[in-house]
Amino acid sequence: MPVYSMTGYASGQAGVGASSAEGEARAQATGRLGLEIRSVNSRFLDLGFKFPEELRPYEAALRELLGDKLKRGKVEVRGTVESSAPGGLADPSPRLLQRLNALQDSVRAWLPGARELSVADVLRLAGSESAAGNDWGPVLTSLAVQVADDLVAARAREGERLAGMLADRVFQLRRLAEQAAPLVPQLVEQQRNRFLERWQDAMGLTGGAAAPESAQERALSEATAFAIRIDVAEELNRLVAHLDEIDRLIKKGGEIGKRLDFLIQELHREANTLGSKSATLEMSRIGVDMKVLIEQMREQVQNIE
Numbered sequence: 001m002p003v004y005s006m007t008g009y010a011s012g013q014a015g016v017g018a019s020s021a022e023g024e025a026r027a028q029a030t031g032r033l034g035l036e037i038r039s040v041n042s043r044f045l046d047l048g049f050k051f052p053e054e055l056r057p058y059e060a061a062l063r064e065l066l067g068d069k070l071k072r073g074k075v076e077v078r079g080t081v082e083s084s085a086p087g088g089l090a091d092p093s094p095r096l097l098q099r100l101n102a103l104q105d106s107v108r109a110w111l112p113g114a115r116e117l118s119v120a121d122v123l124r125l126a127g128s129e130s131a132a133g134n135d136w137g138p139v140l141t142s143l144a145v146q147v148a149d150d151l152v153a154a155r156a157r158e159g160e161r162l163a164g165m166l167a168d169r170v171f172q173l174r175r176l177a178e179q180a181a182p183l184v185p186q187l188v189e190q191q192r193n194r195f196l197e198r199w200q201d202a203m204g205l206t207g208g209a210a211a212p213e214s215a216q217e218r219a220l221s222e223a224t225a226f227a228i229r230i231d232v233a234e235e236l237n238r239l240v241a242h243l244d245e246i247d248r249l250i251k252k253g254g255e256i257g258k259r260l261d262f263l264i265q266e267l268h269r270e271a272n273t274l275g276s277k278s279a280t281l282e283m284s285r286i287g288v289d290m291k292v293l294i295e296q297m298r299e300q301v302q303n304i305e
Helices: 053-069 094-110 119-133 137-180 183-203 212-229 232-252 257-277 281-301
Strands: 008-018 029-040 045-050 073-084
Touching (some): 029 137, 045 053, 053 073, 137 281, 257 281
Antiparallel strands (some): 008 029, 029 073
């Protein structure tokens, strides 16, 4: 399966027509439907709709449709409806004009100060009536499937780019781990020699400068420090194991974002421990370079589904 990003955008338009409710010999009422979907990263799937009144009855169906195609992300679905008639203006029916006139008289009877309807008001209301006469369901469903597929394809293209970036960073981290591995025996030997030197210094104290108990405590302290230092190899082994798992997940694809996020945290933990235990300048440099690469990975993993 591909690796999907949670960032994407897609849009589309479709036309729809509906016959006049009165069945008069006038042009067919038509409209144009627009739909756009944009998504950004989120811990869960968060769907939001911005629809006009004509499309609100279809929100539940679209929510189910998108839920089947998307698993994570903050998704905003915006729909628009543009009604039109021949010549670009809706043709008010006599029935509508009579109804508007009656409503105007009723309103002005109670509110004498209310202004009269203008031609623009009448045309706007006629356009709303035409839009209400359109059956948006089939067209909206078909358009939503098309736009949702385009969004998934866009998220897949972005996910492919992210997967390539992660694979490159994994490769660089492996190289750094390979550079660090030979330094571990050198570090152990360095610590061993330092421990022996201090042990000899402690044993060589004379004239009552140090009691036997004091010398023993000092030796134990050095031995403990030595034992801690030789654990650097374990951090490298765990780091390589995490890199192997990241490679496996990238090849597997699908819903891997949360798992990758956890592995990045573990990589960061190992790199921090490696740096804190380092006793050489070269090992410290490797630890810093690792943390830079891991931070770059962390920023991008936040966008993977």
